[in-house]
Amino acid sequence: MYRVVLLVLVAATTVLSYPKFKDAIPNGHVVPNPCYGNPGQDMVWGGVGHKNISGGGDLNPFGDTFKADNFTYTMTVCQADSDGDGLTNGQELGDPTCVWTVGAITTNGPRGHPGICEPVGSQWCKNSWFKC
Template identity: 40%
Template structure:
């Protein structure tokens, strides 16, 4: 093996190791792939069309962590603790917002998935229930500041 091949082999191992070492945090959050984007919900033909965020703990991909992301890091992803916290301070605990009302969900345990409901709102963005639209929406005072950022959509 030539020195160039050896260096190339070494660099490939490092890159692969870094990619594999980054844990898929979505697997540690219930309904993480179905969290509604609080800034982008449309009414099409009388039906609500939801869009979903990619990074629940961030304001956007490669951006600052939102309060839920900070709590996730602080609790090291321990859902038992994180479930009962109200990260965004809107009066709803994270488990309720993500559809795990009883905080019974466990990662990689399929039987616990049966108790999940659809997520109600985003655990890292302060939202209030709008009685007219019958859904949770970003607090009007924060709407411009939060929704001007580009949330990553699926």
């Protein structure tokens, strides 16, 4: 019985914590889905740091970078190119100069997804883990 209660509490805490991660990065609630435009694809990638669009499960390269810095948007996270597409995470999230702070409004919209190499399927990204 206690194990079930503990499991439910852990699961609820995990699910409820995702919005705070979106708030902890610039434009975290509007990171684009690189497959948008394909049938059945949502416009926004809800689980920014995950391979699954809805979150949960394995982390994508940005999620690994973000986790390595204790889920904090640091200069290191901003300047990294987690997905290897030639743009920094900050550039893709709309913070090219890495000056954004939690709670601030960005002056730029997101330019891409920091955890998915784009353009998907290009020569540059052909070995990426992700396919539309």
